Amino acid sequence: MSDVAFEQHAPRPAAAPPWWRRLIGFNLLAASALGIGGWFLGHWVGTRITIGMDSQLGTDQNDIATFMGFLFAVSGWLIGLGFLNYPLGRMLGRPPSLREKEEEGPGRYFRLCTDHKVVGMQYFVTILLFFLIAGLNAMFIRAELLTPKEKLWNANQYLSLVGLHGTMMLMMMSAAILGPFANYFVPIMIGARRMAFPRLESLSFWLVPPAGLILLSAVALGGFPTGWTGYAPLANTARAGMDAYLFAFALIGLSMTIVGANMLATVLTMRAPGMTWTRLPIFVWGVICTSVLMVLAAPVLFATLSMVALDRTADTSFFLASAGGSPFLYTNLFWFFGHPEVYILALPGFGVVLEILPVFSRKPLWGYRLAVAGMLGVTLLSFMVWQHHLFVSGMNADLRPFYMLTTELISVPTGFIFLNGLGTLWRGRIRFTVPMLFAMAFFSNFLIGGLSGVFLSDVPSDVSTHGSYFVMAHFHYTIMGGLVFALFAATYYWLPKMTGLRFNETLAKIHFWGMFVFFNFTFAPLFVAGMLGMPRRVSVYSSSLQGINDFVSVSAFLLGLSMLVFLINLVYSTVFARVPAEANPWHSRGLEFQLPTPIPVRNFERTPVIESGPYEYGVPGAPPVAALGRPAVAGGGGSSP
């Protein structure tokens, strides 16, 4: 491996190998083949080793074989991508090297690539794909809810739809902003050439596609009935589709831990000279806070899902009350992860909108320190509120006031973000660009989400709203109204920089208005449905609620259409129109927009020295963020400290 390192800057051989030769090697093709082969091998091995095991007899559902299949499939996938080559080489004493993984050409998108910009693009496409699949499931859910009785899908299929939609969204949205945009832009924003652990970065991405596909394989295994929360002991009794849920979610937990660790190390150590903590773009602060949550919460998820997997395969009884376990153990452990997870979804959104508002208000970010304090406060508090998911579960009654207080206190740091946003808009010069529209809609939506959260945090109110459509509307207002709007803000803001191509603005505006209007039409009535007594995850409801539900379903279909508009715009702009975008289309001060488009592989020709904060719009005498000298060229030199 070390010997190939020296060939990097050698001129390319004149005679290119035949096209099929380039398909052979450690790439997606090999990964798919080994992944599929691994599934069959693992399943066969699992079946062999369980012969004669009491626990797997007579179920027609050999959970050990299923897990072995998944394990071998993922191992095969990673081997096929070449993830074992380097660690094995190191275990054999080869020296550290990064050489062979950063290259040009479209092939790098289909293999292990340590260029953080490639990983960002890989993440973007993958997350978008799974987002659309999960969204399609939501359409099928709403189609069923057009009638108050089960009509289109039977009860099992309906629950599987709910579980697939919820789990897929939670899995993919956890990295919706960190995956594509933090991977792509955090190193650039802090003036670094790459992430701290580029190989781990690539690994964190390449775990996502198998996780999504394994979750989808639940369909072939009979579905799973538990929704995204996977409550035990229902999960103990569920069909083989449950194994797919457990394995896929655990993989995402692993991926999240790696992403978080990598981001933290990157921001802590790789900042360019002069990039002080108060000059850090606010988006990077959002990423830091999210990473802290990921690193501490996701391992708990991993351990919890492992316990369920042990219950299902090794016959332990962690969650069986009659055998010395407890269902409360699951709910406590799950929500210890689950509530920080909510902020894993929300915090990058805060970062994105606060990053975008100053650019289009042409004003400094109002109250930078307050925004940072708000995010840190949310991070800290989010670990102390999880039992508000258990207010009526029979938890210790005396604990409820404490969790009521902590939960309501978390709205204080969240409120900081609103003050920052409004303060930034105030007396600015607001331009109604598409990213700005999404960022402002974020505030409106998240406000409703936050205020409805106060109802849920108040125990007496929670008694009537817990487990109802009120909760469902609440978290869609925070996650979809918050995170997904921020995601699209980020997409319209940064994708032109990433692809070098402009979006069609008319289609983008149609997308925004359709999404904003029909998002509110879809979820606002569901607060009412929940208040009137409609529980979550049911396909049978009181016929008096049919009017509301029909309205919601139709709005949801139109909301789905607005996503289609986005997709059409994306394909049209990147495949057909291909209008080149300027290097800095938004006249942003952000360091990432000072680089040429496309951004060179090494980002910076020489390490930039940061001389000013990124939001000094209109500040007299403020220097540019960094003096970059002559335009950087691809492949330029090594590091200079």
Next chain:
Amino acid sequence: MSRGARLLAVAGATAVAVALVAIYVADFLAANPTPLRAAPAPRGAQLTLQTVASYGHDPHPDWVSYLARDGSGKWHHTTIFKVPAHALVRVTVYQYDTATGLRNPFWSQVRGTVGNTMTVDGRTLHALPPDDASHTFAIPELGVSVPLKGVGDNAPNQCSVAPCTAAQAHTTVTFTFRTGNPGRFRWQCFVPCAASFVFGNGGPMQSIGWMDGYVQVV
């Protein structure tokens, strides 16, 4: 790439996506056992069912299951039944499975049938010892709940592959219930009868086509 090639590529990708979605809908979402219409009978209909300890065929040869017989005497692996509205539905269940016992003995009493009774091998009963129950046939929304007596553990000639025949060990349970307005009602079994699943509640107990289904009153 030329414009035409790009168009072709996008159209191809769209076609693949649509095809995948269509397969997903047809093979998973809309997959249901075929509904079976109860045979006509005086003042209503006759529904003939059997329960079998292990179905014996793919996809789940070891799962416990209900089967239903159509007018021509052929057994079908379905749990979705169509019965007429405002009529008497006479149900005959041939019980080939052994007893598991009820988790909640409350369901050992016959409820919601005409006279709150059933006949077991010709004897009229109001209730069953809870440990003798092998399954129940319950339509909670119509108030119907009938425990089904299992065959003895040591009975000779037990059935293990569906459909079971009259020669094999079984008990015969009959009861009649009255239907009301049209609608789609779920029915299920309350005996934790899913062998090898935790609490006996997994697998067939949670699967339509095995121990759960719909009664469509039409």
Next chain:
Amino acid sequence: MSSADAPIVSPYAELEPPEILAHNLQVGARVMAAAQSFALLAFVFAYFYLRTLNSNGAWRPRHVNPSAGIGVALAACLVLCAAAYFVGVRRLGDGTERGWRIAASAALVFGLGAFGLIVAQLASIEFGPTSGGYASVFVGWHAFYAVNLLLVLVWLETLVAQSLHTHTQHLAPESGDVSAPFAVMRPAGDAFAVVLSVAIVLGLLGYLLLYVV
């Protein structure tokens, strides 16, 4: 370090400068140690939760008694592994390569011994995981900890292998800066010390909970 305009000669020039690599390793190791401890503490939480609840009186039936001997041996292996490694890190600081290699290899052997003991324990226990809450946590903890330990030992093995390699690297003439690998060695050893000590402390905590109290 090569400057921006100098031609690239060493594979290490492609990496960040050593002090940044070292800093990366330190931060990454601490973060991974935190992640590792949260995952394992989930099992500790399960231990205390189920023990306090004693649902259906089934926390620990009388017949649930794992082999205390294996437990003691396991704890001893973990302590020796940590001790050997810390001796090794000292030698690394001195620059005594030989001492480091011997001590680190010893740590590896003790770690593998601990892993083997866990496997032996799981193979030999006379109760099944079905035997209540304690048995569940016992099996779950040992399985989970064994996998965790194995991953930690992979890192340790890499360090050992790398230190063997640096010796030969001194002879390699083509690198402009031959001391670079060993400059990375020291911080890597320190960073791993964090991960190892957290893993060992958690292992000893598990020993205390599952065998002693």
Next chain:
Amino acid sequence: MTSNLAPAAAPSGEPHIRRLIVIWVVLSAIGVALVVFALGPHMPPWTFSDEARDQRNINIMLAALATPVLLAVWMALVYSIVAFRQRGVAIVDGTPIHGGGRLEVAWIVVTTLIVVSLAVAGTAALFGTTKGAGGGQGPDPLAVPHGSLPPLQVQVIGQQWAWTFRYPAFGGVETTQIAIPAGRVIALHVTSLDVNHSFWAIRLGVKADAIPGSDNVAFVRPRRPGSFRIRCAELCGLWHGHMFTTGLVLTPAAFSSWIRRQVVANAAATRTLPPYSTHYFPEPLRRAG
């Protein structure tokens, strides 16, 4: 409403702020009045029981408090959009305010005060006359609500997929329907036989999770005879959506005769039931065969 103000965008911030405050005060007054007087009487979960009434009052209070907050942010947002919009292609910088200072402190103080007082109000409702506002409180409730009679104990048993109800005071009879007398404190002991369920009777103002091996107590005092809908509010498997039934609140006399009829009708089943217990650990424990 604010569009006619837009052309008056002045270079100084003062008139903007004054205008915004006036708009906000007027709209908030209207909004709060609407919430309290128009929406309030119809606010779920209504007043069928003391607990539901408590929850309704908290809901009204929260809605009334949320309205000005909602309006404040919305108005500031809309006002900024209208008054500070930059049309055309020119890129003009805004006023470079970095923020900080008194407004931040005031915001922190005000929001903290609001949420702490909300928590105090919620806690007060928990410890008020209803002792727990109808939520499941686990085996050790805060306190037993006062009543002329001791609470009537009714056990709610969740199972896949039906609710059954046991009356320990009447020979442990079990029924498929729940009926409770009006005007008396009822202690609902919620438990499950298999997986997690949640007993939700919205008109009663009761929600309590049914967890296997756990006794979850919720108190309720229905105020008048009537009926209420029960639904399962925790995903419990295939027929979760079908796990609903209707319960009755009867006059004490009607309740007496109802329960007597139930004792007779369910006599055969009652004889086979296990002795009453606050929770059950049913066999078969696992992997039934």
